[in-house]
Amino acid sequence: GHQGGVCHNLTSHENYESNEVDCEAAGHMWMEDGDHADHDGEGDCHNTATHENYESNEADCEAAGHMWMGDHSEEEIAADENEEAFEFDPHSWLDPLAYKAQVGVVLDALIATFPSGEASFTENAAAYMGQLDSLHSDFDSAFGSSSTCTGSSIAANHNAYAYMAERYDLEFVTVHGLDPEGEPTAADILEVIETIEEEGITVFFVEEYTSQTAVAAIVEQIDGIEIMTLYTMELQPSDSDDDYLSMMRKNLEGLKTGLGC
Numbered sequence: 001g002h003q004g005g006v007c008h009n010l011t012s013h014e015n016y017e018s019n020e021v022d023c024e025a026a027g028h029m030w031m032e033d034g035d036h037a038d039h040d041g042e043g044d045c046h047n048t049a050t051h052e053n054y055e056s057n058e059a060d061c062e063a064a065g066h067m068w069m070g071d072h073s074e075e076e077i078a079a080d081e082n083e084e085a086f087e088f089d090p091h092s093w094l095d096p097l098a099y100k101a102q103v104g105v106v107l108d109a110l111i112a113t114f115p116s117g118e119a120s121f122t123e124n125a126a127a128y129m130g131q132l133d134s135l136h137s138d139f140d141s142a143f144g145s146s147s148t149c150t151g152s153s154i155a156a157n158h159n160a161y162a163y164m165a166e167r168y169d170l171e172f173v174t175v176h177g178l179d180p181e182g183e184p185t186a187a188d189i190l191e192v193i194e195t196i197e198e199e200g201i202t203v204f205f206v207e208e209y210t211s212q213t214a215v216a217a218i219v220e221q222i223d224g225i226e227i228m229t230l231y232t233m234e235l236q237p238s239d240s241d242d243d244y245l246s247m248m249r250k251n252l253e254g255l256k257t258g259l260g261c
Contacts, residue, residue: 002030004028004033005020005031005032005033006018006031007026007028007029007030007031008028008030008031008060008140009026009028010027010028010029010064010104012056013045013047013052013056015065019157020110021115023081027108029063029064031060036052041057041058041059043055043056043057043058043068044056044064044069045061045064045066045067046066046067046069047064047180048093049101049102049105053069053094056068057067057221059104062097064102065097065098065104066098066228067095067163067166069099070237084236087230089159089162089163090164090231091160091161091234092161093233093244094160094161094163094164094232094248094251095163095166095167096132096133096136096139096167097132097250098163098167100129100133100161101225101245103129103132105126107125110232111154111179131151131245135245135249136167138248138252139164139167139168139252140168142168142252142255142261143168143170143259143261144169144170148168149260149261150259151199151200151201152171152199153171153172153173153195153201153258154170154171154172154203154255154258155172155173155174155176155192155195155196155204155258156204156206156240157174157175157207157215158174158175158176158207158210159172159174159208160232161230170255173201174192174217175188175192175193175215177190187227189217192218193218193221193222196218197222201225202224202225202226203226203227203228203254203258204218204222204226204228205227205230205254206225206228206230206231207229207231207257208229208231208232209232209234209235227256228258229250229254231250231251233247
């Protein structure tokens with residue numbers, strides 16, 4: 001029989017019978033009976049590295065660094081009907097905790113490939129994960145329950161922010177869907193303009209790669225709207241001093257401006 005718990009394989013997301021020592025030696029997650037026996041809270045957990053959903057409960061899901069979707073996973077990250085090519089938002093790294101889970105995947109791969117570097121890799125990964133925790137904490141303070149923001153929605157050119165929106169309960173109004181190459185219709189643009197005016201939104205966010213002419217149709221029709229950059233980091237930074245952490249901090253400050261925090 002099993003000894004008071006099960007072992008959770010973080011790669012395949014399956015539980016198997018083991019004991020705590022062997023489980024942790026395999027690099028998997030030992031779960032005491034109490035940890036996973038709560039079937040009441042079962043729902044979908046989204047693996048931020050593979051973009052697959054699996055059945056879990058909230059505590060185990062977040063312990064694995066994944067995103068708890070509860071029982072509404074299908075609607076949150078799925079594309080619109082006319083976006084077959086993009087089944088999910090790939091920009092998972094814009095959620096610092098999802099990015100932290102990916103650091104763990106990279107760490108395992110580095111250790112497997114270069115075993116002699118294990119101590120150094122592990123130390124560096126732990127330090128970097130600590131910085132990601134701190135970044136998450138700052139986002140959470142800004143937009144979480146203690147938020148002082150007066151605005152409710154963020155207007156953006158491209159729907160690249162589903163992970164950030166889900167993690168920090170942010171509302172995005174976007175012109176483009178998940179595919180930035182797709183052309184928005186006049187009706188799409190009009191709908192966004194109406195929302196911006198109704199909600200008194202003062203900032204329109206574009207990715208760092210978007211030309212100003214691409215959003216001229218919106219900007220020309222709204223007096224005094226400011227264009228700011230919300231970095232998605234799909235390419236190397238144009239400023240060599242920038243990195244993930246510095247650009248996410250710029251995103252944080254930009255969003256606070258956009259939401260009147």
